[in-house]
Amino acid sequence: MLGFGREKDLIGLDIGSYSIKAVELKAKKKGTEELYEVKKIGYELLPHDAIVEGTIIDSAAVVETIKMIFDENKITNKNVVISVSGNSVIIKKISLPSMDTEELAESIIWEAKHNIPYPYEETNVDYAILKSSEYSEDKNLDILLVAAKKDKIANYSNVVNQARKNLEAIEVDVFALQNALDVNYPELSKEKTVAIINLGANITNVIIIEKNVPQLFRDLSLGGSFFTENISKDLGISFDDAEKLLKGLPVKNVEPERYEAILNLNIQNILEEIEKTFSFYEAGEKTERKIEAIFLSGGLSKLKDLAAKFEQKFNMRTELFNPFRRIYYDEKKFDSIYFEEMAALFGVATGLATRKLEK
Ligand SMILES: Nc1ncnc2c1ncn2[C@@H]1O[C@H](COP(=O)(O)OP(=O)(O)OP(=O)(O)O)[C@@H](O)[C@H]1O
Numbered sequence: 216m217l218g219f220g221r222e223k224d225l226i227g228l229d230i231g232s233y234s235i236k237a238v239e240l241k242a243k244k245k246g247t248e249e250l251y252e253v254k255k256i257g258y259e260l261l262p263h264d265a266i267v268e269g270t271i272i273d274s275a276a277v278v279e280t281i282k283m284i285f286d287e288n289k290i291t292n293k294n295v296v297i298s299v300s301g302n303s304v305i306i307k308k309i310s311l312p313s314m315d316t317e318e319l320a321e322s323i324i325w326e327a328k329h330n331i332p333y334p335y336e337e338t339n340v341d342y343a344i345l346k347s348s349e350y351s352e353d354k355n356l357d358i359l360l361v362a363a364k365k366d367k368i369a370n371y372s373n374v375v376n377q378a379r380k381n382l383e384a385i386e387v388d389v390f391a392l393q394n395a396l397d398v399n400y401p402e403l404s405k406e407k408t409v410a411i412i413n414l415g416a417n418i419t420n421v422i423i424i425e426k427n428v429p430q431l432f433r434d435l436s437l438g439g440s441f442f443t444e445n446i447s448k449d450l451g452i453s454f455d456d457a458e459k460l461l462k463g464l465p466v467k468n469v470e471p472e473r474y475e476a477i478l479n480l481n482i483q484n485i486l487e488e489i490e491k492t493f494s495f496y497e498a499g500e501k502t503e504r505k506i507e508a509i510f511l512s513g514g515l516s517k518l519k520d521l522a523a524k525f526e527q528k529f530n531m532r533t534e535l536f537n538p539f540r541r542i543y544y545d546e547k548k549f550d551s552i553y554f555e556e557m558a559a560l561f562g563v564a565t566g567l568a569t570r571k572l573e574k
């Protein structure tokens with residue numbers, strides 16, 4: 216059987232409410248080490264109202280945008296992995312006594328029915344067994360229970376099918392980010408407690424990973440579109456002008472001090488929400504828990520000095536996440552400035568493309 220046991224090269228397709236990102240990675244082995252190379256990459260903006268509150272409203276626009284990304288970047292591979300997030304996705308960490316696979320499958324259904332705030336019939340449930348913590352003395356299994364509303368899955372699968380791509384898997388944003396961390400920062404992900412904060416347009420994903428084990432995951436209703444909305448309302452300017460200001464571009468007849476004041480209020484709001492999430496994590500267990508590094512990603516992480524504001528607030532090393540840190544790309548084919556500028560946007564897409572599927 217040709218190709219048996221080899222892994223399929225995949226396209227990570229991150230369908231955000233502001234933009235769609237696609238990256239195709241080629242997996243190669245160097246000894247026991249897994250390495251990746253970027254084969255293709257693409258990015259397109261979506262119309263403002265194509266995806267509203269996590270639902271694809273204008274599927275034709277999303278399908279067209281996906282097709283455009285593939286055509287313009289000559290992506291011929293059709294095998295895509297997408298992700299979902301927001302309040303239609305529930306992730307719970309549960310602990311069960313050690314048991315065989317059959318018993319486990321039954322217990323998972325029971326747990327899902329009791330832990331997920333949606334009717335069981337309306338959700339797709341999946342689970343993963345976490346590596347047991349090195350401190351645990353008992354033989355319990357730590358399990359991640361993931362449930363996604365079926366209508367959400369159908370909503371996102373439809374556009375992929377209509378764009379004539381093969382949907383190979385559906386992931387969750389926060390776990391894609393964890394994959395990207397493992398590939399690009401293996402030393403940190405193995406040894407430290409790291410928080411990744413992916414600041415998008417409507418959703419901010421937060422994941423806290425302690426020595427490779429995900430400990431806390433949140434999708435907060437925060438992001439750049441709330442900034443532009445507030446700026447446009449408070450300054451009485453258009454949405455597009457507010458967006459320009461956010462990206463550091465000049466807009467006529469705007470007092471810089473007024474803009475700075477509104478911007479700071481919005482940043483403070485994000486910092487406070489993140490502080491609550493961190494406190495929740497750090498207060499959660501008997502053993503002392505401390506986050507040791509923060510990574511920022513997503514479009515809003517490009518906001519000037521945001522990492523410095525996080526450093527100040529949390530008194531902790533904060534860096535912009537680079538999903539291409541240990542991923543090779545051919546500088547003859549790609550512009551390295553493009554990669555530097557786009558790095559913030561490709562955390563989820565890159566993590567999706569590193570998923571392993573058998574051919
Ligand atoms: N240079 C920049 N400076 C500040 N903000 C920016 C910049 N570029 C983009 N943004 C903001 O980032 C947001 C888009 O980020 P991103 O592409 O990560 O979102 P998304 O994944 O499409 O959305 P979501 O996942 O929340 O549905 C927008 O609100 C946009 O205004």
Ligand SMILES: [Mg+2]
Pocket residue numbers: 231232415416513563
């Ligand atoms: Mg996003």
